[in-house]
Amino acid sequence: MTMQAAILESPGIENVRVRAIPMPTAGPGTALVRMRAASLNYRDLVVVNGGFGSRQKQSGLVLLSDGAGEIVELGEGVCEFNIGDRVASCFYEDWAGGRPTAARLATALAAGRDGIACEYRALAATGIMRVPDHLSWIEAATLPCSALTAWSAVVAHGATKAGETIVTQGSGGVSLFAAQFALACGARLISTSSSEAKLARLKEIGAHELINYRAEPEWGRRARALSGEGADLVIDIGGRATLKQSMLALRPGGTVALIGAVSGQRASLNLGAAVANSIRLQGIAVGHRESYAEMMRAVSFHKIRPVTDEVFPLADIQAALRFLASGQHVGKVCIEI
Ligand SMILES: NC(=O)c1ccc[n+]([C@@H]2O[C@H](COP(=O)([O-])OP(=O)(O)OC[C@H]3O[C@@H](n4cnc5c(N)ncnc54)[C@H](OP(=O)(O)O)[C@@H]3O)[C@@H](O)[C@H]2O)c1
DSSP: OEEEEEEEOSSSGGGEEEEEEEOOOOOTTEEEEEEEEEEOOHHHHHHHTTTTGGGSOSSSEEOOSEEEEEEEEEOTTOOSOOTTOEEEEOSBTTOOSSSOOHHHHTTBBTTTBOOSOBSEEEEEGGGEEEOOTTSOHHHHTTIIIIIHHHHIIIIITTOOOTTOEEEEESSSHHHHHHHHHHHHTTOEEEEEESSHHHHHHHHHHTOSEEEETTTOTTHHHHHHHHTTTOEEEEEEOOGGGTHHHHHHHEEEEEEEEEOOOTTOSOOOOOHHHHHHTTOEEEEOOOOOHHHHHHHHHHHHHTTOOOOEEEEEEGGGHHHHHHHHHHTOOSSEEEEEO
């Protein structure tokens, strides 16, 4: 028996092929999931271009870490799930809780091991999570990486309280979830973006203050002024072009959640300002399963609806990757399987 899967044959979007590969079965400790939807992350563009070097499977990698589907077969020893359960993948197939270790971080999907862009995937029981009933397959497929990363920054590490100020950057997947979680915590939200049209979407989502970072390259001081003493937390997804402004936006004792580097990995840091203002720089590596369960509870209770953009069929995954790379999207770019 075979199934369709999106495979990276060699680096480059043009070398992603949707083709038949053998269908898996549920081995001990795993559940066979009929994948129904997937979503793309910026990281998938890095993987497709071979950016993880020797840390990614060198040939025949099944792409994408984030997906949702229903359990169709249970392997020996799996007792916490039932056939028919609606589940999403965990970004790390085996990081139940506790601190990050090299071994746990190495269990990320769609780099060193296969991802979920396929019709059936046998996943460890530690690598799946039931999804809230109010979400469609497409919406549920957006949660594993960007939502949990945002949750880790805003809630697990950030411990955000009502009335605090959070700054988000841009209108991509992580930033929109961070905005939604910040609002659910009762925080004041300042959002930046590159265009007025995208800022209008951020306003609809509930942002209290908006800054166009193209029109206002020194947006950090403006964000600090808007929040009075300065922001409590900045969600930094920009890296090189944003770290300085993120620090300027903060109050003394505030935190920059170091999440991404869409503008470049190497950033200079004003150590004097960081030390004198007791700034905390908090690196985030998605998050573990225990946090994921807490996040699912909050998504369910607050009936949070992920913001989705274009949905492509699996056969058009190259077009989906190109659309993500173009930066036109707001929220998540998705795949129907
Ligand atoms: N550490 C982790 O665990 C973790 C997890 C997930 C993602 N990440 C990283 O986080 C970053 C974002 O990921 P994503 O999946 O959310 O990406 P995404 O959906 O592709 O969104 C990226 C967004 O960044 C904004 N942007 C581009 N240049 C910018 C700049 N100079 N300043 C501010 N914003 C800028 C754009 O929004 P506008 O056009 O609205 O400005 C763009 O839509 C990536 O670097 C990714 O690798 C890290």
